[in-house]
Amino acid sequence: MTDTSQPISRFPVADPADLPGDLAERYADVQERSGFLPNVFGALAWRPAEARAFFTMHDALMDKDTPGLSTGERELIVVATSAANSCAYCVVAHGAIARIRMRDPLLADLVAVDWRKAPLDDRQHAILDVAVRLSTDPAAVTPADLDRLRAHGLTEDDVWDVGAITAFFALSNRLAHFAAIPPNPEFHLLGRLPR
Amino acid sequence: MTDTSQPISRFPVADPADLPGDLAERYADVQERSGFLPNVFGALAWRPAEARAFFTMHDALMDKDTPGLSTGERELIVVATSAANSCAYCVVAHGAIARIRMRDPLLADLVAVDWRKAPLDDRQHAILDVAVRLSTDPAAVTPADLDRLRAHGLTEDDVWDVGAITAFFALSNRLAHFAAIPPNPEFHLLGRLPR
Amino acid sequence: MTDTSQPISRFPVADPADLPGDLAERYADVQERSGFLPNVFGALAWRPAEARAFFTMHDALMDKDTPGLSTGERELIVVATSAANSCAYCVVAHGAIARIRMRDPLLADLVAVDWRKAPLDDRQHAILDVAVRLSTDPAAVTPADLDRLRAHGLTEDDVWDVGAITAFFALSNRLAHFAAIPPNPEFHLLGRLPR
């Protein structure tokens, strides 16, 4: 059996109880909604200023639902680009959220291994194509890539979000690798069973 | 919801009922044991001679349990090297078998994304290190790699099996990509829940 | 002559005058200190929440001067990793800041092209080695990499900062590529002449 008692970071882990008020509230909220505290929260607690900026930027990008880029599709960007970076925390945690937000128990697993053959529509395929290119070879993204997203109906805000989500998880993946943050065991099963 | 009615191959799919006797028996057997026919069986049915050789070689390598290389560890080699090749069929199908054979609902997911940080012991880590190198940069494997496996207690047969399993799934991953064989939906959940 | 009238972003550019108060103040401050508004400020203005988080995280990581990681060395991390990502904005802008903070008109140019042969001491070399690996192959960073930094006298906070600065500019480089933000012409000459 996988040992689930391994540390959640290579760095000191602060007690969430010692967090400044606004962060303490945010941590309590996510703990209550999820039933557990995702490890990235625990690992960032010793750096309150960065944690605050990190979760603010995360929420500004991920908690939006637009016709051009749904909340579930935002999670698929995270899954595909984090897989390209071999980031287990992000693939497993956001794979779970993608399953829930897309109400699809299978798609995130397929996107994680080979987004190119995953059963996506053309708009979704173009989104992941641009996102993965930006993640792995950022200098290769061209104006034509952005125009292709616009042609699929993404607004300027949606197109920016494709890039900004990818960029944010380029940061997130590297923090998770550097600190060796493991995914919480709970994430593996979330969203796989009918409710 | 993921459309599970997509075709199982880009090539003609033969009716298993038309298979030669020995293969028909093998197909019926796997269908009965699994409760469904894994798509790689369906996709290979139109080529009985290759199918027979394929499954014979598979079983000769995978259905062995030795102190140096357990059946579950053989599946982890498949998961790690197939992930390096972005093969959704093999990662999802053999991830399921790995969960069952290791009696561990989490480890295969972690190996699939980042085997280097997965909670493995030193012997398992060395096995996957050599296997992934053989898969992705075969000319870079050295005699020292084989000696490292021997130092961890693998027999000559076990060491060969590390290489041969990796080699066999280099074939298998490419067939699955070329024919675009999707994993059966059943694989995603197998081995995740306590029995 | 290089046309310096090219747009500063592929996305809408907001008038800084319309920014919320705290951001307006920050923008006015950087404009006054620099004598010009760096284009990344202009390009982010249409997204105030992200801009606020972005500059907060930036300052938390970059405006610290510790015995293990000086402000100038933090800029060298930016130059080396941004060069690995071919990000002209970050290499040119942070090359200028590195020249000023290191009081060295040459080193940033050398780090930008080939950090491995740049005239660095062993501690600086180890820092850039780990940072560039995290930037380009994040799964390859090992606990030994972090221990090497500790052996050079970096505190836990310093080691984290090496990773977090690298991670933050993995984000920043990708935003700059996606929006095609050019460096302000002023940056090219800053710090090259004795004052």
Added chain:
Amino acid sequence: MTDTSQPISRFPVADPADLPGDLAERYADVQERSGFLPNVFGALAWRPAEARAFFTMHDALMDKDTPGLSTGERELIVVATSAANSCAYCVVAHGAIARIRMRDPLLADLVAVDWRKAPLDDRQHAILDVAVRLSTDPAAVTPADLDRLRAHGLTEDDVWDVGAITAFFALSNRLAHFAAIPPNPEFHLLGRLPR
């Protein structure tokens, strides 16, 4: 002079005389037709079940001559993809067979180094393009690649064979690397001189 007494495998080498009857016959047959026993036969002899499956699959794919994919062209797929994998055994051995089957003493050498500039017709060029992509970046093969082969007159069986030959030698190259099987000296000169 190259020392031709080096071992033919890093693993135990069985005496072909001890092989089961059907394999003994196959080995005797190839020895008689070639005038020597190709080292891959020797190296696989200690694993009769795998050897049987290996040579069965090999013959099913390589000993076919169709208008869309001649026996010589099948050998060129082996040469090009084995060169991409730096497999000396397969490049030298199958280069010899390609020279004989194509009745061309030069082409295999050119395909081995740079198939893209080798003097091939458009159909042959398309075949090697798809085969090398499947060998080196299998997730990048698209339905359009298969359609391109069909447009050049390959049947469904021929297209499958392009993929299956490539996949089989992905296995074969890795076994030859792992066991360090050298090409028999005889292969170097075969097919170079007019008969």
Added chain:
Amino acid sequence: MTDTSQPISRFPVADPADLPGDLAERYADVQERSGFLPNVFGALAWRPAEARAFFTMHDALMDKDTPGLSTGERELIVVATSAANSCAYCVVAHGAIARIRMRDPLLADLVAVDWRKAPLDDRQHAILDVAVRLSTDPAAVTPADLDRLRAHGLTEDDVWDVGAITAFFALSNRLAHFAAIPPNPEFHLLGRLPR
């Protein structure tokens, strides 16, 4: 401050006074025109025959000004391809010459980091595209690449020069890396200030 007293080569450095007459004259000439002896001259002095051939080939390719390929554009080829090879000597030295010959203090810095987004016209962009491909993946250059240059008005001689300059600096970059030749400090500031 960068230590500018580091050696100019990992190999013996000959006294230019001991050079054969024709080379001594050439060295004196470049020293007089530049105000300093570029380090590549110093590093090559111990090998007069190679030095003579090296500088002869250099001048034959670089000191030509044609409508299809100006002297400044030739320097940009050097900057872009040398940056792809991480060669600090060539990027810094030829960046300076490019600034002077293009009468542009900014462009070389931008080409050095990301030629794809540098403010170039279509002809210049095509030239660098082909040059960088030849430098980094020479087998991938196709007849269509050469035709594209011809369509932009380059003569046969100009097209050859694009390839030959790229090839010559593939040599030059590797010599500079192997001998660890640092750029002279003077190069960093040349061409940055209005005269």
Added chain:
Amino acid sequence: MTDTSQPISRFPVADPADLPGDLAERYADVQERSGFLPNVFGALAWRPAEARAFFTMHDALMDKDTPGLSTGERELIVVATSAANSCAYCVVAHGAIARIRMRDPLLADLVAVDWRKAPLDDRQHAILDVAVRLSTDPAAVTPADLDRLRAHGLTEDDVWDVGAITAFFALSNRLAHFAAIPPNPEFHLLGRLPR
């Protein structure tokens, strides 16, 4: 049969009879010694100044026989690095010369496909290791690489030659790719048969 009437260059081919006297003599000499004019001579004839420098540098590096680096070993450097660049002209032509100079009909073929497993002694293996690294990843060569060569008995001149030969063929490979120079058919068989 391979069509041996394909053009020897994508650029104009000058008549050797029109060459300046010193070059005409050199061309006549190589034609007489070889029995044919190697295509690189023909392809360079339209550019006499470059041709003169090219062949001068070639001979300065290749026609030396030292205890630390024999003429045959110099050819093996060409074969190994040209194979890494997929240059058919250089691999086939210099493979022939290597066979003759090493009096070994097999070794060049093995070095061309996988120098790492070729039957070389430790000194030869170290030479090719450094040469191939300089060819494919020049910034990665370290002082320790040069020291390793010195420890195997190479003089300063020999070590430089390892680097300079590699650098020269980095140029040569790119010219041959750019101009699409095919190897003369005669090279394929040279040195394969006992004299």
